[in-house]
Amino acid sequence: MAFRLVIALIGVSVATIPLSPAEVQAHRMRMISTEMLESQVEDALASKELRAAARAAKSLAPILAAEERYWDKTGLSDALSYARRNRQAAARLAEATRHGELGEASAELDAMRANCVACHGSHPENRTVTGR
Numbered sequence: 001m002a003f004r005l006v007i008a009l010i011g012v013s014v015a016t017i018p019l020s021p022a023e024v025q026a027h028r029m030r031m032i033s034t035e036m037l038e039s040q041v042e043d044a045l046a047s048k049e050l051r052a053a054a055r056a057a058k059s060l061a062p063i064l065a066a067e068e069r070y071w072d073k074t075g076l077s078d079a080l081s082y083a084r085r086n087r088q089a090a091a092r093l094a095e096a097t098r099h100g101e102l103g104e105a106s107a108e109l110d111a112m113r114a115n116c117v118a119c120h121g122s123h124p125e126n127r128t129v130t131g132r
């Protein structure tokens, strides 16, 4: 019985590493940058400025990679999968803009947006464990 409890506690501590307030704050700042860059991509695609869209899409890569690490740390597998799909869509978006594929870039932008909406709707912020 005690053995099982120990195993269960180890399981919990591995799955949910507490986030510090600084980490949560950094995540919120990344979200604001993501929103800004996403709307830059949108504007650039609307005016067919593929080079500007490529620049903005490229800037998203390290931000979304950091988001993926953040959600990995929380142990929330649904959020992690949204974050991963978001990063992958942004990478394909950057690739499409580099190759001048406007339709493909727009489709990836839509795919990215669907992940923003799905993740926000699942409210992972209410399921994270925060520490000091």
Ligand code: HEC
Residues within 6 Å of the ligand: 024, 027, 028, 029, 031, 032, 034, 035, 038, 071, 079, 080, 082, 083, 086, 112, 113, 115, 116, 117, 119, 120, 123, 124, 125
């Ligand atoms: C893996 C989940 C996830 C994905 C994917 C995601 N977000 Fe978020 N976002 C959050 C959470 C959670 C919050 C609430 C902040 C918090 O953690 O308390 C948030 C908050 C925000 C905010 C408000 C930030 C603030 O504090 O003012 C903006 C803007 C935002 N997201 C934009 C985006 C955009 C744009 C995308 C898609 C390109 C996106 N997010 C994708 C989880 C996600």
